Amino acid sequence: MMSLRVHAHLHPAVRPFACALLFTCAWLFAAGAQAQLRLDITQGVRDAVPIAVVPFGGQTEGGSGDVAAVIAGDLQLSGRFKPLERRDLVTRPTRGADVRFEDWRLLKSDFLVIGRVAPEGSGLGVEFELFNVQTGQQLLTQRLVTNERGLRATAHRISDLIFERLTGIRGAFSTRIAYVSVDGRPPSQRYRLIVADADGFGPRTITESSLPIMSPAWSPDGQSLAYVSFEGRASAIYVQRLATGERRRVSARAGINGAPAWSPDGRKLALTLSRDGNLDLYVLDLATQGLTRLTTDSAIDTEPEWSPDGASIYFTSDRAGNAQVYRITPAAGQEPQRLTFTNGYNARPRMSPDGQSLALVTLDRGGYRIATFDLKTRNLRVLTDGQQDEAPSFAPNGAAIIYATRAGAKGTLAMASSDGRFRQRLSSDTGDVREPVWSPFPAAPR
Amino acid sequence: MKWTHAVAFTLLAVGLAACTKPKQVQPDTTTQAPADTGAQTSGVGVDAGPATGTTGMSAAQQQALAALQSRNIVYFEYDSSEIRGDYVSVVAAHAAYLTKYPTARVRLEGHTDERGSREYNIGLGERRAQTVRKALMLQGVSEGQITTVSYGEERPAAEGSDEAAYSKNRRVELVQGP
Numbered sequence: 001m002m003s004l005r006v007h008a009h010l011h012p013a014v015r016p017f018a019c020a021l022l023f024t025c026a027w028l029f030a031a032g033a034q035a036q037l038r039l040d041i042t043q044g045v046r047d048a049v050p051i052a053v054v055p056f057g058g059q060t061e062g063g064s065g066d067v068a069a070v071i072a073g074d075l076q077l078s079g080r081f082k083p084l085e086r087r088d089l090v091t092r093p094t095r096g097a098d099v100r101f102e103d104w105r106l107l108k109s110d111f112l113v114i115g116r117v118a119p120e121g122s123g124l125g126v127e128f129e130l131f132n133v134q135t136g137q138q139l140l141t142q143r144l145v146t147n148e149r150g151l152r153a154t155a156h157r158i159s160d161l162i163f164e165r166l167t168g169i170r171g172a173f174s175t176r177i178a179y180v181s182v183d184g185r186p187p188s189q190r191y192r193l194i195v196a197d198a199d200g201f202g203p204r205t206i207t208e209s210s211l212p213i214m215s216p217a218w219s220p221d222g223q224s225l226a227y228v229s230f231e232g233r234a235s236a237i238y239v240q241r242l243a244t245g246e247r248r249r250v251s252a253r254a255g256i257n258g259a260p261a262w263s264p265d266g267r268k269l270a271l272t273l274s275r276d277g278n279l280d281l282y283v284l285d286l287a288t289q290g291l292t293r294l295t296t297d298s299a300i301d302t303e304p305e306w307s308p309d310g311a312s313i314y315f316t317s318d319r320a321g322n323a324q325v326y327r328i329t330p331a332a333g334q335e336p337q338r339l340t341f342t343n344g345y346n347a348r349p350r351m352s353p354d355g356q357s358l359a360l361v362t363l364d365r366g367g368y369r370i371a372t373f374d375l376k377t378r379n380l381r382v383l384t385d386g387q388q389d390e391a392p393s394f395a396p397n398g399a400a401i402i403y404a405t406r407a408g409a410k411g412t413l414a415m416a417s418s419d420g421r422f423r424q425r426l427s428s429d430t431g432d433v434r435e436p437v438w439s440p441f442p443a444a445p446r
Numbered sequence: 447m448k449w450t451h452a453v454a455f456t457l458l459a460v461g462l463a464a465c466t467k468p469k470q471v472q473p474d475t476t477t478q479a480p481a482d483t484g485a486q487t488s489g490v491g492v493d494a495g496p497a498t499g500t501t502g503m504s505a506a507q508q509q510a511l512a513a514l515q516s517r518n519i520v521y522f523e524y525d526s527s528e529i530r531g532d533y534v535s536v537v538a539a540h541a542a543y544l545t546k547y548p549t550a551r552v553r554l555e556g557h558t559d560e561r562g563s564r565e566y567n568i569g570l571g572e573r574r575a576q577t578v579r580k581a582l583m584l585q586g587v588s589e590g591q592i593t594t595v596s597y598g599e600e601r602p603a604a605e606g607s608d609e610a611a612y613s614k615n616r617r618v619e620l621v622q623g624p
Contacts, residue, residue: 179575185605186601186602186603186604186605187601187603189601211601212597212600212601214564214565214598214600215564215565219458230595230597230600233553233595234593234595235568235595235596255572255594256568256569256572256596258565258568259565259568261601270567272565273568274572276576277572277575277576279568279569279572300566300569300570300573302565302566302568303565303566304562316563316565316566316571318566323562323563323566340487345562347566348563348565348566361562363562366608368561368562368563387607388560388607390560390562390563390564391563391564403484406607409605409606409607426620434564435564
């Protein structure tokens with residue numbers, strides 16, 4: 001199995017500063033048999049908030065269930081925090097009474113997380129405390145009950161609580177990502193659809209094929225993935241339940257079956273079908289198999305995405321000669337409305353969780369890059385500077401966008417904050433990784 | 447699975463037998479589903495590759511088919527689905543074969559280079575495959591002899607992110623056989 005690595009990148013404006021501060025550190029998480037995550041921090045982020053996460057009492061350091069290491073990794077990955085390196089933690093308090101705040105002020109840490117793990121019944125109790133170092137005030141404390149196997153999930157839950165307390169934004173560390181990995185050289189390649197924790201840990205192959213797999217899409221309840229597979233030497237759309245592995249071929253019509261997108265209520269898929277080579281958008285009712293045609297233009301209409309209220313669908317079309325983003329509101333009975341006019345190529349719109357903006361791929365000064373498009377102001381803002389950046393997907397809290405980029409000749413994943421202030425890279429040790437999609441929030445806190 | 451055997455028998459009868467081993471097909475509630483012939487998702491699936499069975503073909507047809515194998519790719523300019531002058535003869539050679547042997551079949555596989563978004567490239571690859579399809583039909587090939595598939599940028603012929611690789615990847619492959 002592959003492991004994912006994280007690199008931090010800087011916005012060009014703050015790069016000189018970062019070069020002066022350039023440091024490298026790596027945590028090696030000795031993981032379970034499945035996978036390991038290596039976190040390489042190659043560059044700091046200027047306005048990231050320093051925070052100390054002290055190894056929790058009752059734990060040996062460095063295991064895959066090292067709660068403090070998981071929390072520090074999450075906070076690092078968010079781009080908003082800069083956890084202190086472990087070797088700089090001069091003392092290791094595990095209880096509030098043992099904390100000497102002047103130590104942490106000297107280390108220039110704004111916040112401090114301590115905690116302990118102890119047997120509780122047949123499981124484990126995990127208790128943590130969050131402090132403001134300047135004031136000494138305890139901002140948050142909570143005890144969660146879990147077991148050995150649940151330690152990482154509990155650590156992500158604690159990250160969620162800390163992140164929300166300090167930023168006011170719900171944490172998305174207890175979510176997952178799906179992506180496609182490709183091994184081997186053309187023409188004999190191996191395609192895998194993989195689901196992993198949001199920090200890249202624990203990759204699990206959902207399906208694999210010697211023919212392409214593409215366009216994974218999470219159901220709104222996070223229980224299923226829709227995707228395109230060419231395993232039958234023609235494209236078909238499948239829906240697979242993650243818990244059971246059970247899957248259903250929901251569209252295998254003659255021609256193209258592509259770009260599945262779930263309706264907000266999870267009952268329908270918007271998708272792309274072709275008749276005589278002309279791609280148009282349709283809506284498939286998953287229960288009745290009823291099919292409704294949305295577009296009839298002779299151009300390429302594809303990559304549908306629903307508005308949060310389910311009333312409108314955003315999509316890519318080259319009806320005006322090159323790829324641009326359009327919106328159609330079927331009930332209104334009007335022609336699709338063109339939204340993007342900046343740049344000669346805008347494609348694959350993805351909705352922000354608040355419904356206010358789209359993430360898309362734009363051709364910006366010679367490179368395919370990720371941008372956000374504000375639906376109210378119509379302002380296009382380029383977030384990345386790669387040559388082949390594609391497949392943006394919002395985190396369910398809207399704070400970050402995961403996307404595919406290139407590192408040398410290899411496809412890899414990266415994250416950008418939605419405001420464009422920071423980026424970091426998640427790379428795998430093997431193969432090409434592409435088409436990341438961020439899951440919705442879990443239905444109930446884990 | 448009776449239909450699979452029926453298909454296999456028919457194909458053998460016309461001398462175009464390929465990989466038709468019976469395969470578990472997922473429940474499918476849609477119509478016009480193509481028969482599964484390629485990879486499985488269990489991890490041991492092997493790309494069947496283009497059909498090469500020539501059982502039952504006349505020597506003349508085998509010879510004609512062999513001559514096409516070396517000329518079975520049409521390349522395209524960037525963002526274009528027009529057949530360039532130097533590939534008109536490739537299409538014509540395949541059209542001549544298909545009209546001479548009406549039981550022969552061709553699969554047109556459309557491809558793009560890696561630039562741009564993936565599903566949009568599926569559309570561009572399909573557009574190229576359709577251009578070749580129309581050219582074949584204009585030269586007398588019947589609709590039923592032709593199937594198309596677009597792989598977009600998913601199955602590159604050449605690795606690399608430069609024009610040398612891109613120009614090899616913007617293509618339609620004409621695969622003779624079922």
